[in-house]
Amino acid sequence: MNALKQAAATVLLSNWRRGYTVPAGGLYPHQWSWDSAFIAIGLRHLSPRRAQQELDSIFSAQWADGRLPQIVFHTGLDDGYSPGVSFWRSDTIPGSPPVETAGLIQPPNHAMAVLMVHESDPAESARRRFLARAYPRLVRWHEYLRHRRGGADGLARIVHPWESGMDNSPYWDARLAAISHSYSAAIPRPDLLHADAGHRPSNGEYGKYLYLAARYRDHDCDDADEKFPFQFEDPAFNALWARSELSLATIAELVGADPRPHRTEAQRITDSLEALWSGEVGCYVGRDVLTGGLQQFRTVSGLVPLLLPSLPHTEELLGMLRGPHFRLGQVAMVPSHDLTAPTFDSARYWRGPSWFNTAWLIAEALYERGYTDEAEVLSRNMDDSALEHGFPEYLDPYTSDPRGTQHFSWTAALALDLSERIGASR
Ligand code: 2M8
16 A cells, blocks of 8 residues: 555544544534545545445435435534534424434535446445435435525525535625624634634634524525525536536436436536626636625636536636636645635635645546646645645645644545546556
């Protein structure tokens, strides 16, 4: 085993909790939805069976309406995380699963992960009927997005910054500033015991986050609160949905179902993404559904549509990735926000630092589009930084200094995945 594989395996083993992986002991002591899909993509190189269990475990928390929850609290305890079990009280909400969960969701990268895990060991997958179990779960999850979150323009909306996975992206600034309410009780910040306050969202932002989450919970998470004050269409969320529909088409073929509706759906979402294209800034941007306003910020979310094969703005997006705003190959990985923007902050959560999961998505897109040299440079950059700094949560794009917490599961999993690919291509 090479050094990276060994070190990544150690992180993944220490964060494994009988059937699922926590993103990081301490800061994130439960199972997170999109983390688990990313983690499974790396785990498949160590144990395809464990990677299947990781995804099965998220599916076991599916709600009656098809949603896959943002967080699954398998221990049934807060365990020092807020908002946890005692905030969500999901057992009192109709349609919730037997296990305690959050009511919100996260980006739909699961079908992508299911297919990759299957492909790592098709015989083991067939023996355990992994795809046959996953396929109907994924179909219901995507139906939830279409029927409960879908808007007239064909895109799915998110109802909380946490649902984007990119918690305090500048996309949300104007809307959060326009919300005059804050959480009425004291704001617990156990996260600050594990991470620098200067890297995490502020208390003001947390007050709004908790206000929105409590309001969603108090409406039974039923997506029927028409005046809900936070409704956004996010480019990465919708691009991952479209991309997952393509994976679902392949999964459908493998289980003997009809792949065509999934391909049609992927194309429909890809076409709908045009509503988020901003000629003004030259990439996809978030849209505030309540005002219709495009949020004119360049963020890594706006580059993730590169994962879609039939994207009309591919050349412009590649130019954006390589140009002065993101400087592919000249800074650490891919910054989460425009390096030239006044709102750029090299240390603060999702407002500038480079994250390993988004770098992996961009590397994947570059490999698929045949830009192998650039994809390999990005992959090596990810692998070297991950190993050198103890698998940090994210990096300063200019100095590569580690930020956030350490021994972070998706960092280990995705660095491992890319190192296996580089190894295989030699
Ligand atoms: C971060 O988000 C959580 C809330 O979901 C938090 O800040 O407490 C984000 O980076 C998110 O993308 C990630 O899934 C989660 C766990 O790693 O942490």
